Amino acid sequence: MDADRSFVAVAGTLAAGGATLILCLLAILLLQSFAGDGWQWTWTSNYVGAFTEPQTYRVLWNSIELAVIATALAFFFGLPIAWLVERTNLRGKATVVAVMLVSILVPGFASAMGWLFLLHPKIGLFHLFNVVSVAGMGVIMGFQLAPVAFLMTGSVLRAMDRQLEEAAFTAGAPPLETIRRVVLPLARPALVSAAIYVFIIAFGTFDVPAIIGWSNRIFTFSTYIFLQTNPQAGLPDYGRAGALSVAVLIAALALTVWTRYLSLDAQRYAVVTGKAYQPRLLSLGRWTYVAYAFVAFYLVAGIILPLAVVVWESFLPFVQAPSPAAFSHLTMANYAALGGDAFFSSLANSVILMTLVPLIVLVFSFAFTWIGFRTRFRGRTLLDGIAFLPHAVPSVIMAVGVIIFSLYFLKYVVNIYGTIWIMVFAFAATWISYGTRMTNASLLQLHRELEESAAIGGASTWAIVREIVLPLMSRGLLLAWIYLVILSGRELTLSVMLTTPGNTTVPAFVWTNWLTGGLTRGAAVTICYLLCLSPLIVGYSYLMNRTKQSPAL
Numbered sequence: 001m002d003a004d005r006s007f008v009a010v011a012g013t014l015a016a017g018g019a020t021l022i023l024c025l026l027a028i029l030l031l032q033s034f035a036g037d038g039w040q041w042t043w044t045s046n047y048v049g050a051f052t053e054p055q056t057y058r059v060l061w062n063s064i065e066l067a068v069i070a071t072a073l074a075f076f077f078g079l080p081i082a083w084l085v086e087r088t089n090l091r092g093k094a095t096v097v098a099v100m101l102v103s104i105l106v107p108g109f110a111s112a113m114g115w116l117f118l119l120h121p122k123i124g125l126f127h128l129f130n131v132v133s134v135a136g137m138g139v140i141m142g143f144q145l146a147p148v149a150f151l152m153t154g155s156v157l158r159a160m161d162r163q164l165e166e167a168a169f170t171a172g173a174p175p176l177e178t179i180r181r182v183v184l185p186l187a188r189p190a191l192v193s194a195a196i197y198v199f200i201i202a203f204g205t206f207d208v209p210a211i212i213g214w215s216n217r218i219f220t221f222s223t224y225i226f227l228q229t230n231p232q233a234g235l236p237d238y239g240r241a242g243a244l245s246v247a248v249l250i251a252a253l254a255l256t257v258w259t260r261y262l263s264l265d266a267q268r269y270a271v272v273t274g275k276a277y278q279p280r281l282l283s284l285g286r287w288t289y290v291a292y293a294f295v296a297f298y299l300v301a302g303i304i305l306p307l308a309v310v311v312w313e314s315f316l317p318f319v320q321a322p323s324p325a326a327f328s329h330l331t332m333a334n335y336a337a338l339g340g341d342a343f344f345s346s347l348a349n350s351v352i353l354m355t356l357v358p359l360i361v362l363v364f365s366f367a368f369t370w371i372g373f374r375t376r377f378r379g380r381t382l383l384d385g386i387a388f389l390p391h392a393v394p395s396v397i398m399a400v401g402v403i404i405f406s407l408y409f410l411k412y413v414v415n416i417y418g419t420i421w422i423m424v425f426a427f428a429a430t431w432i433s434y435g436t437r438m439t440n441a442s443l444l445q446l447h448r449e450l451e452e453s454a455a456i457g458g459a460s461t462w463a464i465v466r467e468i469v470l471p472l473m474s475r476g477l478l479l480a481w482i483y484l485v486i487l488s489g490r491e492l493t494l495s496v497m498l499t500t501p502g503n504t505t506v507p508a509f510v511w512t513n514w515l516t517g518g519l520t521r522g523a524a525v526t527i528c529y530l531l532c533l534s535p536l537i538v539g540y541s542y543l544m545n546r547t548k549q550s551p552a553l
Helices: 002-032 045-051 054-087 093-105 108-119 134-159 163-170 175-204 207-216 221-229 238-269 285-314 333-339 341-373 380-392 395-408 420-444 448-456 461-472 474-490 493-498 506-515 519-549
Strands: none
Touching: 002 238, 002 341, 002 380, 002 395, 002 420, 002 461, 045 238, 054 093, 054 134, 054 175, 054 221, 054 285, 093 134, 093 285, 093 474, 093 519, 108 134, 108 207, 108 285, 108 506, 108 519, 134 175, 134 207, 134 285, 175 221, 175 238, 175 395, 207 221, 207 506, 221 238, 221 395, 221 493, 238 380, 238 395, 285 519, 333 341, 333 519, 341 380, 341 420, 341 474, 341 506, 380 420, 395 420, 395 493, 420 474, 420 493, 448 461, 461 474, 474 506, 474 519, 493 506, 506 519
16 A cells, blocks of 8 residues: 555656646746846836837737648648548558658758758749748748648548448539538538647747748747847847747637637537447549659658758758759768767767657656546646646747746756756656657556556556556557657757757757858758668657557557
8 A cells, every 4th residue: 555655646746746847937937028137027018018019020920921821731731641541542551651750750950951952042953932931931831740730630530430421422422522511520620629739830930930031030939039038139138038928828828728629529520439330441543643643742842852952962062053063062071070079069968868858758747647547636637737738838938938947946956057957857848748648648548457457466556557557558658759759859949949058959050050151061960860860760650650550459
């Protein structure tokens, strides 16, 4: 009994500690929005200063425009590909799923660099449209977020019964009309929820606006907040950054609450009914080649072409289009220059993040999940809701909260500002929402009979978790671990916001080279880093395919 109580006490302490830290970060951000230098209360001056400046509205409009375009394009590709995989007899579905998974894991800054080399009005290889614009950045983000839309809509389409569609076909409705009037209305709550999630990601994204918009003075919310907290002249304006962050945070939380409401309302649209349900697949017939062409276009335009251009530029001393003269300039100098201390120190910092952050996130996530689903603790629902909060908070806002927390409060206990530990803290706090979603899903698949049988046999909770629960959750935990490792390695927003000369990561190192004019050297760093991440990307894709093909536990 003492062992059982000790396990609950440890899990409860971890969950309560994690929830407290998340709430502290958001509360400190709110307080800072009402304070000036030295925490002298100014109350409304930060808000007045922020929202009476015309630049603020240009920035917010740029961010909304980018997010709308990105969301629309993400669903233009993601939703049809999800429908092809889940609702048709398309061959090679495992390959299509692998392509989408690989594309979601490619660092955003790498893709942005490729698009800039391709379509920049001055140095680009083609001039189809001006990529150095809000619309251009929205298109790039749309390609990057298409896999997110694919994953979120795929599960919905997979669960829908085809009987209603067959009834429409029997009545003479053509396939496109059936999709428009039957499939999409039934999936509407889930699709709207997915669209809100994609919109929030696009609104707060940093990598694409930083790579493409920064040098052309096109600011979005994330880059503008960075400029407020890292000004080129003068002191950081954390008060104004806090005011803007709180305003956007309230809007994001409102959208998230609406998303949760839509999820509850989705029960009215449930069409899967018990054991009689058996999904059937639509035969594509002559449209098969059109489907393959659509997927191939996304693969080539969204992934292969931008990365191929990055590879090409990494072998050149300066940016130039392919030509006989350019081939004579090919060199390994950019790769040879990576032997310096700056690159290896940034690589060491990235390795530390990729090692520690996934472990910390999964430990705290499991504690949240166990308290939420294996105890009768009265506040368990509230704890799970708090763990979900970072899901609705753009990374740049979390970064501002961590900076203020470490500078004005945590320094009295331990000074982590300017060290790799502030990034470990920020990454773990930001991704706890993802970790808890994964551990929740894995634990909910396990029936409590196994644990109850072991408990009757005299096993302690520690032994039950170690010998039964964790082994059965191993595949889900491994998937979450690999994904978190890749996220820790590719994250640019938090890295740039928190970087100093002593804790630079590889993504921040790439961005620094980019800002200082080392475009081709930054391309070489990016390719080397992608090669380092590729085994993890392939492993994650393989495990996800295995999981999709395996029955639930």
